Amino acid sequence: MATLLHxxxxxxxxxxxxxxxxxxxxRTSWQEQHPGGTVIYRDLAAEPVPxxxxxxxxxxxxxPATHTPEQSAAFAARIGLIEELERADAVLIGAPMYNFAIPSTLKAWLDNVILMGRTAGVEASPVKGTPVTVVASRGGSYAPGTPRAGMDHVQNFLEAVLRDGLGLEVEFIVPELTMAPSNPAMSELIPLYEASREAALESAHAKAKELAARFAA
Structure with missing residues (x-):
């Protein structure tokens, strides 16, 4: 059965x-399709990686024969994270925008799993081609034509790292205007927020089923 890294x-x-x-x-839709499958879950906020x-x-x-005890311990932790990525048939990442970029906890995970000669920089990388779905939520809108269109450093960064650096197959789901319900200045945008939220949920269900079907074939 397929393995999802969440x-x-x-x-x-x-x-x-x-x-x-x-x-x-x-994840719910994925598990409905793969009830006997494996989900490797990491909550990077609750349990940050080093x-x-x-x-x-x-x-x-x-x-490795030249590693100090400190290097051996630190590298073993990296290898554990890398092996989780290598075992995954698909990857799901929640990446909210904080101050125009990804959370530092997610950046820490990326810094650990990007290893030249193993996951990056080699044609035969075991992670190359793995599909990854990124849920890139954001409080406002950074879509083309909006005032802050050039200030989104979540999608462009993750495309560079995940697609160009690791060779993953990357797709984004973008629920936006998430601050509208709690920010009075954005109250008129609540209908747009609700529409974006519903579209994101529909995309999540559809993408999960699509990937599940791929691995069931």
Missing amino acids: LDSSVFSGSASASRTVTDAF HITADAHLAGFTD
Whole structure:
């Protein structure tokens, strides 16, 4: 059966998080199609992975026989995260926009799993071609033609890292205007927020079923 790697990074829990609401919808549909499958789940907000250190970084470029005890321990933690990614048939990432970019906890995970010569920089990378669905929620709108169109550093960054760097097959689901219900200045945008939310949930269900069917074939 197929394995899904599910990462959430919102600091909010449950329905208070727009990204978690949509990733939950995706995961539910996925598990309905793969009741006997495996889901590897990491809540990067509740249990952050270590930020990259000099020991963890340098160990990726040196002979393991020469590693110091500190390098060995730090590198072993990286390898554990990399192996989870390598085992995944599909990846689901909740990536809310914080201050125009991804949460630092998600960046820490990326820094750990990007390893030149294994997951990146090699034609035969075991993760190449793995489909990844990113739920990129955001409080306002950064769509083309909006005042902040050029300030979205979530999608462009993740495309560069996931698609260009790791060779993953990347698709985005973007629930936006998520601050409208709580910000009086955005109250007139609530209908647009609700429409965006419903479209995101529908896309999550559809994408999960599409991927599930692919791996069931």
